[in-house]
Amino acid sequence: MEPFTATFTTPDGALLTYEIAGKEHLQKAPERKPFIFVCGMSNRRCDFDTLVPVIARTRPGESTILIILLTYDHRGIGDSKLPKGNNAISIEIMAKDLMHLISHLGWKQVVVCGFSMGGVITQQLVLLPYHPISPQPLPFKITHVVLAGTLCSPSIFLDESGQWNGKVGLKFPKLEDTSAGKGRPLTDDEKKELVRPTVEQGFDKVWLGDQRNKERLAYIMDRMIVKRPTRTIVAQSLAMLRFKLPSYSSTSLLPPPPIGPEVLIIHGRGDGITPWACAEELLRRIPHSRIVKEDEIDHLDYGHNWHEYFDSERWVGVLDGFIGEPLMQAKL
Template identity: 30%
Template sequence: MPTAQLSNGIHLAYDDHVGRGGHDDPDIDPAVPLVLVHGHPFDRSLWHPQVAALAGTHRVITFDLRGYGDSAAPSTPPVTDFGDFARDLEALLDHLGVARCALGGVSMGGQIAMDAYARFPERIAGLLLADTSPAVDTEAGKAFRRETAERLLAEGMKGYADEVLHKMAAAYNPEAAAHVLRMMLAAPPQGAAAALRARADRPDYSQVLPKVTVPSLVVVGRDDTYTPVADAEAMHAAIPDSRLTVIERAAHLPNLERPEEFNAAVRDWLARLT
């Protein structure tokens, strides 16, 4: 498990999957690595089905966000601004020598991807937005995130995880739900709470979407109640060069719940980038 000390002083754990032959493998497209950003409160293992399916033909980079997974080092301060996540991502790209990438994220990870596009669009060759939303929270939503942050610090992750599990992964996808529960229970409360507070104050990305000039893919689970199909349709309508994939029998994490359908859509999107 590589861990990078980035130019901004932050330590991030990551995996750089480059196929059996390494960076010189002739079967790997080296031009546009695929970088995947997990959501809250997960870790990079969220992307295991995509790594397994895509790393034979593409360089795939996954990492733990600051405060999550193996990036929750005591020496690494938690985020205080939502933009910290995108700044960490840019520093990781610098560390790995990646000039340009295909960038994807799910849920909060999708919002980080939008934030990254707003900050350094020249480094993004394609955008994948899964089960996410560009809009800011309502005042009630902001208050709920802050209250949840305090609850996680006081009680830990279990009560919260038990309450939201059925929304993250539908009950008819038990293997995915078990994976999701493991990630949530392993999430450090301090990192998760810091992310919730920062996310409550994130900017509105609605004005970013019409400016996206790269091939984009919007994906949503048919049964997602956090970011429903209507939200995905609105994002698809706002992004000039985008395609929409609605995945049946999936809730908030279709990449885990229905990986074959999700991976097929991602492969089609990656083919458009070449």
């Protein structure tokens, strides 16, 4: 069955386009908590195309995995729009977008999986009630959080003056390089060559060197040049350099269960965008979290785009185990 697609207008006028896979199960299995994918920088909702259909195929009684999945485009990218006359983009704004969208859908309990920038947005969402200036209570409960290829502080990206150090993080073509060349618009092939380094940065050398992935990489390249405005991506990148998450307490960034969600970290040692040190920091700052272990998948030497590695059924098993397991202490 095709995903249900709709739009939602936020209080400040942004138009969010979203899809729900498995919507037909909402009435059949109301006890199931919807699973929400939160995109990373430059991502669109279609970028989870290998994983979403596999999870959505799961039926009640087969496992604890969620069968109702929400994916959406952040404001200003894909099929979503910025408010008229307002180009502001920040982690807090995008977290409130998600809060308003979940509230609009009327869901009372959810599981949220945030990838890369989406992981920062997810943490900000959990922490909205603890905002030091304008706390915002959530009209729903987040029971589980998956933080994939993400971080909790931009410090690893910054030099001593607070500017991007250029050593880590997602690297994009310069804005002037993506504009018309020699008085004409760039061709699709020229656009793809410009974004190729950015796309390839999401994978490790082993994945890129495997001829079996050649067709998949070409497909991702084709998709990368569609409905991803450069100015929005630049605004997202600036948001990632400027965010500062409030902390729940002096001992934990996020509130532990039963107040807050259980937390699973997915992070590859071959991640060239958010290094392994980011996962270590998450584990230190969220003591009740745990990280996916080698015996749950094949190995930990995967790149940033974790969902493109291994068989998708393997990731479903990881998520299924996390959602159904008792709380575990974080260990590397």
